[in-house]
Amino acid sequence: MTDLLYGRCDACGEDDPLPVSALAEPRACPHCGAARLPFAAPFELGDPRQLDALDRGPLPLLVLYGAAWCGATHRSEEALDAVAAEERGRLVVVRIDVDAQPELAARDRVRSLPTIVWRHRGRETDRHPGALQPEALSAWAALHQRTT
Numbered sequence: 121m122t123d124l125l126y127g128r129c130d131a132c133g134e135d136d137p138l139p140v141s142a143l144a145e146p147r148a149c150p151h152c153g154a155a156r157l158p159f160a161a162p163f164e165l166g167d168p169r170q171l172d173a174l175d176r177g178p179l180p181l182l183v184l185y186g187a188a189w190c191g192a193t194h195r196s197e198e199a200l201d202a203v204a205a206e207e208r209g210r211l212v213v214v215r216i217d218v219d220a221q222p223e224l225a226a227r228d229r230v231r232s233l234p235t236i237v238w239r240h241r242g243r244e245t246d247r248h249p250g251a252l253q254p255e256a257l258s259a260w261a262a263l264h265q266r267t268t
């Protein structure tokens with residue numbers, strides 16, 4: 121159940137639930153035939169098990185830990201949205217609210233907001249505490265996108 125991460129075709133709006141294992145595969149909507157791609161916008165994590173499902177998938181994750189009350193988190197959102205759109209199909213951008221997911225924030229040792237953590241196949245590969253400018257984040261994303 122938690123493997124089903126996004127369920128609606130952008131083109132026709134029909135339900136088409138996809139498992140996380142299908143995130144990197146090109147796929148046509150069974151209703152209208154339009155190409156389905158992974159998220160073009162940051163994925164808002166609602167359940168810690170969704171991070172486990174994404175960890176089992178083929179794509180690197182860019183995880184931003186932030187909080188609704190944090191100005192530096194808000195200043196990073198434009199950059200995050202841009203990277204999610206630019207790198208669609210090559211990485212998955214995940215947004216985690218530390219107040220809603222305190223156990224994940226503790227597990228990933230988040231001590232300042234925002235903190236960006238790169239993950240691939242269940243392991244942290246890099247991190248950056250603090251806000252990033254859009255250009256810096258895009259350049260960094262290019263380094264971390266899937267190379268296989």
Ligand SMILES: [Zn+2]
Pocket residue numbers: 129130131132133134149150151152153154
């Ligand atoms: Zn469709």
